[in-house]
Amino acid sequence: MRKSRLLIEILCNPSAAGHFTPPDWDLLLRQARSANLVAHLGVLLEQQSEGVEIPQRVHRHLAAARLTVKRQNMAVRWEISQLQQALYSLSVPILALKGTAYVLADLPNGHGRLFSDIDILVPRAALNEVEIRLRRYGWRSTHNNAYDQRYYRQWMHELPPLQHIRRQTVLDVHHSILPLTARIHPDPRRLIENAVADPASEDLFWLAPADMVLHSMTHLFHDGELENGLRDLVDIKLLLEHFATEAAFWHRLVERARVLELTRPLYYGLRYVQQVLQLPVPAQTVKSISAGGPNPLLGKMMDLLFETALQPSHATCDSIWTASARWMLYIRAHALRMPFRLLIPHLMRKALVKRQEVEIKIPEELKKIVADVER
Amino acid sequence: MPAIIPNSRQDEIRRALRGDGYRIKIGPFNVSLRSRLNKVAESMSLFYGDYPQLPADAFVDYHVRVDNPLGLRRWLHPQAIFSFDGFTPFKPLPEAQAFAMFEWGLNWCIATTAHQFLVVHSAVVAKDDRAIILPGDPGSGKSTLCAAMVSQGWRLLSDEMALIDPEAEHITPLPRPIGLKNESIEIIRTYGNNVTLGPSINDTAKGTVAHMRPPPDTLQHATRAAQPDHIVFPRYTTGAATELRPLNKPRTLTRVAEQSFNYHILGEDGFTTLTRLVSNCPAVELSYSHLDSAIAQIDALVS
Known part of the structure; x- marks a missing residue:
């Protein structure tokens, strides 16, 4: 087994860990940590690796990550109940997205996934009222310079991220799943119409299975932040394994992609979940979406780029092309998000204005043992 | 700096730091540190030179690194950055703080991932395996008291973090250099005869920082757990008379919970561990300004 392929091999075939030496486990955990997949690895090894003896030291890390996910999931449910309270009298549907939805819908994805923001979608017509109400309940806008505010409000599919003043949680309020300026426009009303209601409450929803898969793919192939790309691809795999238990689902998925104008993300999603994570996809489905793919030359290039960029973000998985591949996909994603006349000034600005450092939150209680080293 | 570690050993450590990593066992954790910085090599030799080495094929819990970040600044005002x-x-941070950064970074790794323990911000010292837990906010004098006790023959389990085992309820040693600040540095330097201090690092956010080397016998017992015996909340007040005040259980519980890094992650297990700890351990608040009489009071608690 090649060293750079260790994590991906185990994601595809967990029982291969049966022959692992301590240095293999060491590297596996390092790759999993940089791919943000430690908890998922823990779930996977527990469920699908009969006969694999996990060394105690490794097990501790897996268990700790799963425990952290468990607490996070409780916190997410609490946060959502706070949101429901804040928005109660507006009678708007709150549609949970991404990680938040996986937790609320109790999907397998929710058991091994750490994420930082709560994501919801509300009807665009209600956006103003929702924002005012959230402000009254303690959520404040985080990107306070004029450019960022305009960037989000005029072009994007979400409000500038909000942060709660007491709990410090970050909330992304979406009104669509792609920017207003993107070339394709999946109609958010169709997503809301089709949404699944939380059996326990009146105002809480999440996307219907096919829509959820398509959104997950759209996010990965249009967002451009490929550092967590493998984690996102694992999400797609888990969703498909969970939902696609009958042939009819595959058919529905393809139909929905047509209605929502999302055949291209579906094409890429299915292609790389097969190629990178070896998920079997029915030949019939692959054939029916082949027309939605890129031309052969572009296709070859995309294969090269994505297969490089979707590796774990760990030094032992990087090739000399990794950084350039991720950069090119970042530019591509932006080109899909906005027309050329907006894109060029936007990227120039991003390059010139010192990039806002990614904020890593050091929890309050840790500050006393790390001195002034917080960002 | 006192030459405790022979030069040949120092060179080995420097080579390991520059190569695949200096791999040692620190308490229950396997750590591998890489660094090209001379300051780090010197301090690692002084403080961690005689820690147990890991076999080449050992699983490493924390692969960390302290080095100059890329960029022009390193030619003008060299900095160091910690990476996990x-x-x-x-x-x-400024390069002068590189070694302290390793200590802080390792604290961070442990506090965010070692959930097999209830991790509490506190010093722990023991006599005959009876452990005194000294929780405390910065400025309470916890590290000073801990350093003084250690130089008087108490066994150091940890200066910064108590690793409480949720099942066995004992405390796993995590012996590391004791971080001292400002006035405490001189007080401890002149206090006992068992004291070796590293270089002072000026202008950190905590002021001047220096580390005290754990006495050699600490490492010989680095795997021997101790039973919690008393919880002592130190409170240094200039000119105060030494005074022990008992603290009731509910108040103790909340105060220890406040000092825990992962109580919220352990959930019910964390609560059970903490209640058992607090019901089995009497707790006191110790006001003091004089180290000898403070230590005498604590000695009396376990005799």
Whole structure:
């Protein structure tokens, strides 16, 4: 087994860990940590690796990550109940997205996934009222310079991220799943119409299975932040394994992609979940979406780029092309998000204005043992 | 700096730091540190030179690194940055603070991942395996008291973090250099005869920082757990008379919970561990300004 392929091999075939030496486990955990997949690895090894003896030291890390996910999931449910309270009298549907939805819908994805923001979608017509109400309940806008505010409000599919003043949680309020300026426009009303209601409450929803898969793919192939790309691809795999238990689902998925104008993300999603994570996809489905793919030359290039960029973000998985591949996909994603006349000034600005450092939150209680080293 | 570690050993450590990593066992954790910085090599030799080495094929819990960040600045005002296997949770700091950064970074790794323990911000010292837990906010005098006790023959389990085992309820040693600040540095330097201090690092956010080397016998017992015996909340007040005040259980519980890094992650297990700890351990608040009489009071608690 090649060293750079260790994590991906185990994601595809967990029982291969049966022959692992301590240095293999060491590297596996390092790759999993940089791919943000430690908890998922823990779930996977527990469920699908009969006969694999996990060394105690490794097990501790897996268990700790799963425990952290468990607490996070409780916190997410609490946060959502706070949101429901804040928005109660507006009678708007709150549609949970991404990680938040996986937790609320109790999907397998929710058991091994750490994420930082709560994501919801509300009807665009209600956006103003929702924002005012959230402000009254303690959520404040985080990107306070004029450019960022305009960037989000005029072009994007979400409000500038909000942060709660007491709990410090970050909330992304979406009104669509792609920017207003993107070339394709999946109609958010169709997503809301089709949404699944939380059996326990009146105002809480999440996307219907096919829509959820398509959104997950759209996010990965249009967002451009490929550092967590493998984690996102694992999400797609888990969703498909969970939902696609009958042939009819595959058919529905393809139909929905047509209605929502999302055949291209579906094409890429299915292609790389097969190629990178070896998920079997029915030949019939692959054939029916082949027309939605890129031309052969572009296709070859995309294969090269994505297969490089979707590796774990760990030094032992990087090739000399990794950084350039991720950069090119970042530019591509932006080109899909906005027309050329907006894109060029936007990227120039991003390059010139010192990039806002990614904020890593050091929890309050840790500050006393790390001195002034917080960002 | 006193030459405790022979030069040949220092060279070995420097080579390991510059190569695949200096791999040692620190308490229950396997750690591998890489660094090209001379200051780090010197301090690692002084403080960690005689820690148990890991076999070449050991699983490593924390692969960390302290080095200059890329960029022009390193030619003008060299900085150091801590990374946990490529992930950099903190902003860079002046290079002079590189070793302290390793200590802080390792604290961060442990506090965010070692959930097999209830981790409490406190010093722990023991006599005959009876452990005194000294929780405390910065400024309470916890590290000073801990350093003084250690130089008087108490066994150091930890200066910064108590690793409480949720099942066995005992405390696993995590012996590391004791971080001292400002006035405490001179007080401890002149206090006992068992004291070796590293270089002072000026102008950190905590003021001047220096580390005290754990006495050699600490490492011989580095795997021997101790039973919690008393919880002592130190409170240094200039000119105060030494005074022990008992603290009731509910108040103790909340105060220890406040000092825990992962109580909220352990959930019910954390609560059970903490209640058992607090019901089995009497707790006191110790006001003091004089180290000898403070230590005499604590001695009396376990005799």
